[in-house]
Amino acid sequence: MCAKVYAYSESLDVAKAVGALVIKSQNKALESGSTFKIALSGGSLGKVLQKALVADKDLASQVKWDKWEVYFSDERIVPFASEDSNYGLFKNLVLDTLPENSPKPKVYTIDEDLVTGKGGQLEGADASKDQEIAARYQKSLPSDAKLDLILLGCGPDGHTCSLFPGHKLLQERTELISYISDSPKQPPRRITFTFPVLEKADSIAFVAEGAGKAPILKEIFGDKNSQLPSKLVNDITTGVAVSWFVDHSAIEGVEGISVSKY
Ligand SMILES: O=C(O)[C@H](O)[C@@H](O)[C@H](O)[C@H](O)COP(=O)(O)O
Numbered sequence: 001m002c003a004k005v006y007a008y009s010e011s012l013d014v015a016k017a018v019g020a021l022v023i024k025s026q027n028k029a030l031e032s033g034s035t036f037k038i039a040l041s042g043g044s045l046g047k048v049l050q051k052a053l054v055a056d057k058d059l060a061s062q063v064k065w066d067k068w069e070v071y072f073s074d075e076r077i078v079p080f081a082s083e084d085s086n087y088g089l090f091k092n093l094v095l096d097t098l099p100e101n102s103p104k105p106k107v108y109t110i111d112e113d114l115v116t117g118k119g120g121q122l123e124g125a126d127a128s129k130d131q132e133i134a135a136r137y138q139k140s141l142p143s144d145a146k147l148d149l150i151l152l153g154c155g156p157d158g159h160t161c162s163l164f165p166g167h168k169l170l171q172e173r174t175e176l177i178s179y180i181s182d183s184p185k186q187p188p189r190r191i192t193f194t195f196p197v198l199e200k201a202d203s204i205a206f207v208a209e210g211a212g213k214a215p216i217l218k219e220i221f222g223d224k225n226s227q228l229p230s231k232l233v234n235d236i237t238t239g240v241a242v243s244w245f246v247d248h249s250a251i252e253g254v255e256g257i258s259v260s261k262y
Pocket of ligand 1: 041042043044045074086152153154155156159160161162185207208
């Protein structure tokens with residue numbers, strides 16, 4: 001299946017389109033089930049979600065937060081108060097900005113007690129602990145590991161989740177959640193969805209903005225032999241609907257795409 005690309009000149013319009021996708025996906029999930037299972041990433045996605053699901057009153061009024069189950073497609077092994085925490089980002093930018101009387105989603109985080117030691121201090125690298133953090137997070141996934149929607153970013157190196165170019169985790173087929181101790185991007189200790197989870201999702205959407213993304217998007221969309229993690233997500237053949245929400249500067253000079261509006 002070919003990835004769809006939705007492009008806009010303004011960042012606000014990118015956010016609104018992502019919001020519209022989220023609502024559509026939520027409503028589809030709630031037609032056949034009682035919950036909407038969504039996975040989030042870190043990076044600039046937090047601000048996009050804030051603009052779409054909190055600040056935009058029309059979209060915000062359609063969010064059924066009490067039906068949401070929120071997961072993280074990757075998480076850094078840091079305390080929640082750290083600026084590197086993807087949960088912390090979502091909490092600060094979205095959860096804490098919801099009106100007081102708003103229902104709240106159920107959010108599945110890593111076990112912070114395993115991250116920090118006495119006094120809440122971050123403990124040193126400990127692979128057995130990181131494995132335990134990943135294993136516990138895996139247990140919190142839905143029993144069929146099927147997410148309705150996974151929202152992803154794409155790093156300037158083409159990484160997505162905490163799946164980095166050339167890393168052995170790209171080949172992981174047994175674990176649904178793996179730990180990584182040698183992330184080339186700081187911080188080094190993380191957990192991440194693996195391809196088996198991505199392949200089961202109903203829908204995956206990337207959000208990529210800014211001229212800094214153009215070189216890597218040229219490779220992802222222009223080089224059919226590219227093995228970049230984000231390109232491998234585009235190539236998933238299990239029937240997942242993959243889409244990209246971008247601004248015009250991110251796709252400047254990118255060939256081989258047909259652009260539309262969501
Ligand atoms: O841990 C990470 O590296 C981030 O969570 C990562 O997956 C992010 O989504 C991309 O790096 C894109 O980040 P931006 O959207 O900020 O460019």
